[in-house]
Amino acid sequence: MRYKKLGNTDLNISVMTVGTWAIGADGWGDVDLKDSIDAIHTALDNGINFIDTAPIYGFGNSEEVVGKAIQGYKDKVMIATKCGIVWGEEKVSRKYAGYDSIIKECDMSLKRLGVDVIDLYQIHWPDVTTPIEESMRALNKLKEVGKIRYIGVSNFSAEQIEEAQQYGEVNSLQPPYCMVNRTAEDLMKWCKQRGIGTLTYGSLGAGILTGAFRELPHFEADDRRLKFYDYFVEPKFSKIMELLKTLDAIAADHGKPTAQVALNWSTQNPIVDTALCGIRNPREAKENCDAMDWMLSEDEIKTIDAAYAKIFG
Template sequence: MRFKELGKSGIKVSNIAIGCWAIGGDKFWGGNEEKQSIEALQAAVDNGITLIDTAPGYGSGVSEQIVGKAMKGRRDKVVLATKVGIPIGPDADGACHSDYEVIMRQVDESLERLQTDYIDIYQIHWPDFLTPVDETMAAMAKLKEQGKIRAIGVSNYDEAMLAAALDCVQIDCIQPQFSLLHTVNQPIMEFGAPQGVGVLSYGSLGSGILTGKYKEIPTFKDGDARTEMYGPLFQEPMWSKIQQLLVVLREIAEAHNVPVGQVAINWTAQHPLVSSALVGARTAAQAEQNAAAGEWDLTDAEIARINEAHTQIFGGGLLGKRAVWSGTRAKKYKRG
């Protein structure tokens, strides 16, 4: 497994991480089986992955609870990353809240679910357009001073938001969506790098389409994340373009005698601006397969070949759309 320093935090993370949205078992992923999820998390750690990324919003706390159970007796072997801001339970309103009181309350709730007395990387899950950034970052700095968290991160921010946060406190990492099929966030990665901001990227496999497992356009249930967040990938014209790219990825995979998905993971993980590429896994076999991508490297020539094919197929532009929070509070803010 490759390892990288996370920005200026002093924390070393595995270059491939396990993302835990799916194991929350909420409506986006069609349920979940706790025992299977625990086995997946433990398999990831047993195969070299040290970074586990979760959030209260993943299944209304279920994902954090499962991570806590899975890492009992293994806490010293892992870097735990979670998030703050998305209310759960009766307070859920579809928006992110990052005011001082919410952060101070939610951190203790996360610590309890994770069965730990500190969080390695604590991230603002989405922008909060109503709370002043200095209030948000004062709370995060206070948690770091108290020893409840080791590093401060933000997720789904743009450059202006990141700059405002950096004016208040050192931001150790950002979490943007970034993959072969979503490159539009590269500018914020480039913006943060000179200021010591690491990158935890999500969406490495494009919700599974970059594994090559779909032979024809699939049909998903209403509300499935692959329809809501990744819908355009499973529609024309993107579907056919992705199939063209997969031809190149398969040839490289065959040369290394590895699954196609590992090529896509390594393209992201080996990007010079990426500290760790998050990849979801619902079974131990998936976790082992994802971790195995960290045991070999794409050559410079192979990366160049993928990039050339990418340019020819997609036209050389940045793919995807910026994540924009459109919840209740954001709408209020935009109305003034």
């Protein structure tokens, strides 16, 4: 496993992070609790030391699964979770990052996770209904009393980060990023120049960069892969299939799975501090961790980027 400092923090994290949206069992197909816990254990046993979760993933279920999984590993793992998405009895979610709500969310996350402090606490999405000063005041208070160590944001623009920084230090940004979704590159470079760490999500393109989907799949109407991403609609799906031919060839040269090529492409990028990777069973976890045992050459990265430019324009 390779490690990097997250921005200007003192968190020395693995360049791959366990992403836990799918294990929340909310719109990602069937998820097995034992497999999820075993997958996290496999990741931690193979050098990953950072887990990212959120209350909204499975309406608290993901944090609870993580809490169960890290028993006995607490001295080996750092936790990132989020605030700013709330729900009621009907489980209808909304963005809300008010002061009292954030304080309450943090306490609930600490309880579900079974930890005393959250290493990185992130506003999940911008909340246009609440002044960012109020949200940052809550985060600063949590930091002051020792419930969180660092403050991050997810899905924020540069302008939104700058506004937040007027009221406290923002240590990280979590944007979507992979070789077929590069819209955040300029923003990530901007963050890098300012010592703001980057945690990228969607590193395997909701699974499409693993090579598991060679024909356009049918997902249920509420499946997150269809609702949240545009990879499984034409013409993008066919373009990604064309790019996969390049990844397949490089993978074959190394005798490695295609997913490992995609993971190395992300984790070797200097603007990426750590790439989130969802895992749902021990086999996936081990295969993803094994990607960090080798690296792409500069020529291979250039080949991938040239193929991307030709296909996507």
